[in-house]
Amino acid sequence: MQLTTAQHLKSEIYVPITPPPVWTPLAKPLSECTVAFCTAGGVHLKSQPRFNLSGDYSFRTIPSETPSSELMVSHGGFDNSDVNKDINSMLPIDRLHELEKEGFIGKVAPVLIGFMGGGGNVQKFKQESGPEIAEILKNEGVDIAVFTGGCGTCHRSATIVERAVESVGISTAIIAALPPIAKQQGAPRITAPHVPIGSNAGEPNNVAMQTAILKDTLTAIEEMTTFGQMKTLPYEYRHNV
Amino acid sequence: MSITNETANLHQNDPAVLCCLRNKGTIISASDLEDPTIVPDLRESGLLTIPEDALTIGQVLGATLKEDTDAMTSLTPDLLDGYSKKTEGSAEIRSSEPVNTGTSQSAGVIKFSISNVQGQIELPDGLANIGLPFTAPTVEKKPEDKIIRTLTQKEFAVQKVCMGTETSFNHGILTLRRDLCADSLKADPLVKAAEVDIIPAEDRHVYANTIMDVMPIATKVEGLLGEGVTHVMSGVVIMLTGVDEKGVQVHEFGSCEGYLDENIRFGRPGCPDPEDIIIRVNVTIQENTGMERRGPYAAHKACDAIIQEIREVLKRAPAEACTKQDVFHDWKRPGKPRVMLVKEIMGQGAMHDNVLLPAEPAGVEGGQRNVDLGNVPVVLSPNEVRDGGIHALTCIGPSTKEDTRHYFREPLVNLMAEDDEINLVGVVFIGSPQVNDEKSYVSARLGAWAEALDVEGAIVTTEGFGNNHIDFAENIDQIGRRGIDVVGVSYCAYQGQLVVGNKHMDAMIELNKDPEGFENEILGDSTLCPEDAERALLMLKTKMAGIPIEPANRQWQQEVIDANQQLIR
Numbered sequence: 131m132q133l134t135t136a137q138h139l140k141s142e143i144y145v146p147i148t149p150p151p152v153w154t155p156l157a158k159p160l161s162e163c164t165v166a167f168c169t170a171g172g173v174h175l176k177s178q179p180r181f182n183l184s185g186d187y188s189f190r191t192i193p194s195e196t197p198s199s200e201l202m203v204s205h206g207g208f209d210n211s212d213v214n215k216d217i218n219s220m221l222p223i224d225r226l227h228e229l230e231k232e233g234f235i236g237k238v239a240p241v242l243i244g245f246m247g248g249g250g251n252v253q254k255f256k257q258e259s260g261p262e263i264a265e266i267l268k269n270e271g272v273d274i275a276v277f278t279g280g281c282g283t284c285h286r287s288a289t290i291v292e293r294a295v296e297s298v299g300i301s302t303a304i305i306a307a308l309p310p311i312a313k314q315q316g317a318p319r320i321t322a323p324h325v326p327i328g329s330n331a332g333e334p335n336n337v338a339m340q341t342a343i344l345k346d347t348l349t350a351i352e353e354m355t356t357f358g359q360m361k362t363l364p365y366e367y368r369h370n371v
Numbered sequence: 372m373s374i375t376n377e378t379a380n381l382h383q384n385d386p387a388v389l390c391c392l393r394n395k396g397t398i399i400s401a402s403d404l405e406d407p408t409i410v411p412d413l414r415e416s417g418l419l420t421i422p423e424d425a426l427t428i429g430q431v432l433g434a435t436l437k438e439d440t441d442a443m444t445s446l447t448p449d450l451l452d453g454y455s456k457k458t459e460g461s462a463e464i465r466s467s468e469p470v471n472t473g474t475s476q477s478a479g480v481i482k483f484s485i486s487n488v489q490g491q492i493e494l495p496d497g498l499a500n501i502g503l504p505f506t507a508p509t510v511e512k513k514p515e516d517k518i519i520r521t522l523t524q525k526e527f528a529v530q531k532v533c534m535g536t537e538t539s540f541n542h543g544i545l546t547l548r549r550d551l552c553a554d555s556l557k558a559d560p561l562v563k564a565a566e567v568d569i570i571p572a573e574d575r576h577v578y579a580n581t582i583m584d585v586m587p588i589a590t591k592v593e594g595l596l597g598e599g600v601t602h603v604m605s606g607v608v609i610m611l612t613g614v615d616e617k618g619v620q621v622h623e624f625g626s627c628e629g630y631l632d633e634n635i636r637f638g639r640p641g642c643p644d645p646e647d648i649i650i651r652v653n654v655t656i657q658e659n660t661g662m663e664r665r666g667p668y669a670a671h672k673a674c675d676a677i678i679q680e681i682r683e684v685l686k687r688a689p690a691e692a693c694t695k696q697d698v699f700h701d702w703k704r705p706g707k708p709r710v711m712l713v714k715e716i717m718g719q720g721a722m723h724d725n726v727l728l729p730a731e732p733a734g735v736e737g738g739q740r741n742v743d744l745g746n747v748p749v750v751l752s753p754n755e756v757r758d759g760g761i762h763a764l765t766c767i768g769p770s771t772k773e774d775t776r777h778y779f780r781e782p783l784v785n786l787m788a789e790d791d792e793i794n795l796v797g798v799v800f801i802g803s804p805q806v807n808d809e810k811s812y813v814s815a816r817l818g819a820w821a822e823a824l825d826v827e828g829a830i831v832t833t834e835g836f837g838n839n840h841i842d843f844a845e846n847i848d849q850i851g852r853r854g855i856d857v858v859g860v861s862y863c864a865y866q867g868q869l870v871v872g873n874k875h876m877d878a879m880i881e882l883n884k885d886p887e888g889f890e891n892e893i894l895g896d897s898t899l900c901p902e903d904a905e906r907a908l909l910m911l912k913t914k915m916a917g918i919p920i921e922p923a924n925r926q927w928q929q930e931v932i933d934a935n936q937q938l939i940r
Contacts, residue, residue: 132792133708133792133793133912133913133915133916134792134909134912134940135909135912135913135916135918136909136913136918136938136939137918137938138921138934138938139878139909139910139913139918139920139921139935139938140920140921140922140923140924140931140934140935141877141878141879141910141920141921141922141923142879142880142881142906142923142927142931142932142935143859143861143863143869143876143879143880143881143923143927144863144868144869144923144924144925144926144927145844145869145872145873145876145877145879145923146869146870146871146872147872147873147874148871148872183391183392183442184391184392184393185390185391185402206391206392206441206442207391207442207443248390248391248442249390249391249405249442252406281418281442281443282405282409282412282413282418282419282443283390283405283406283409286406286409308412308413308418310412310415311409311412311413314412327418
């Protein structure tokens, strides 16, 4: 059969490919929720092995009682100066404990998660690390998991893990410095403060900003009703590298 | 780590960006490179800049890094030793045209697709006798195209329209009875007033309420819709405009009230032609019913009552007054690739509704509305569509809405029905429901149709943009996931950019005609035109032939559309 054809025809409309929705509605008030935090920003205990900066799909479990001074970052995809000043700008562990004391959340999950999402292997994160992390959080009785990612691929890796966690019945959100990537990769909920990568959870040592970003994100989890919603947060921080 | 060799091959001409920190001496392989599909996002976020001398993936593979280099660095000549100067991109793959599709009946034949032969092929003596499983050349019986239905449309030119005591049509002069409007109110109690006036071609600077529809005047003389004989008036159209009693325009997303010469793209399939006489029917409906289903429907019913009286005199028009005759066929073309055309129509209620298969061409009475049918896909033959099988009640943005006249002369239906390289098995109309669950339900039924009709290719079009793009994406997905080649056609451009998508939406046709890419509220401006239809069908045939369609740019660019248009012969 003969068909008239042409070489070099080009599709005329850009199509964003979003994966299918994953969605777990939040079943109880924040004040009764166990909250975990996961960062793809390469955070781990000083006593744990460093991540391989050229790509690493392993992860570190961080006991939530760890003092923030015992934490460090190994990540090659963003400027580490902010997070070296204050680990809370990527993993707001101190803020979480404050929110527990305040009664804003029920309690902090016993274990938090650090991994290095830069250059992340999609298949490995999707098929291995993501489900393993989800399993750990599930067994801890976590209701909410909040994520941060550093660089671009880091946002992708963070979103992949976030989706795995959401799919086991935990409500999640990502605090994104690069919201278009989180959106396109299919993050269930996104909050977007005006921050550079590497300080997604707020300016280093700015407790008020970090608290506000975390609180607004947790509130957004309570308020958002459909997959893929994004909320821009009114906090701005610029850093000069 | 980041990409595979296959990905690297597919993206040879995309910029090479290091995914991770790499040390001096590294020989660059796919695993060192960032996924090219997220590079645009990185650039958009300001995280990455691609310098002008950036090397492509095809150029850097195998080259050696001269210094320790950070993640997210675009590779350039100063960083590498041994990169290749010129890419031999995948774009160089050529196949002959026209090509063989897989539809040939003889099983067991080994086919060679030879794109470029240099030198010679030598075969040993006696090859023909050694009993290889080559089939002996048989005399191929060419199945013949068969006409299954014929529609004759007889045109009667209208030179003048005027008002008088009786409705009549003689010697090219259409006279409308003055009391016609008052009588039309009986069609529905929600209609509070109706006026008719005549707008000649030379006087278009006339203010009008929002245009709800443009309709042909056509009537059945013999047979049912899609066959037999239809009389059509040429040189005249009906234009329905509407407000409610409070003066609120009857429209939904975007309104086109204003001066006709500024608000209509004359000559579009759904618009009056420049020389057409416009009979304007302006209807006032009960207050606050403009956004309920019953309000706009009432306006269409009143207008249809007026047209029906004209149809009655048109039926009796003497044969010798016929000025032109068009004959349309529904074909069966056995042995040719089976394809279907899917037209997504609005089905969210209010004006987002259509009457399917009315008794009279482009009429209202006797038809069923797709909302009432649950928006499930309904198959029409091409002739049924061309004979006025769709009466559009829709009132989405003016520039993208397909009104009744659009369906009456739908360019893609005409093109596909007449094309003898394909076997157009039917035109499927599917509604876009209001509720998300229903969207999935009807899309899944469309997929089942595609499977049951055993098509190899499909084109899916939609009017409007926004929420109906969810259905559009899902409809394409349901077809594509069954291994059927599919092309999507829509207005997207700037304002209507897609918010959802899937991997089957890789061959898409843009309908935008606005220089800025906006819904410009000019009636019919960005609807499907004959040139769009040609690109869509060529793209479908090309995709079915297995020739790759190049991926879209990240942003709408008119140049891409123009370049595709150049490929039409």
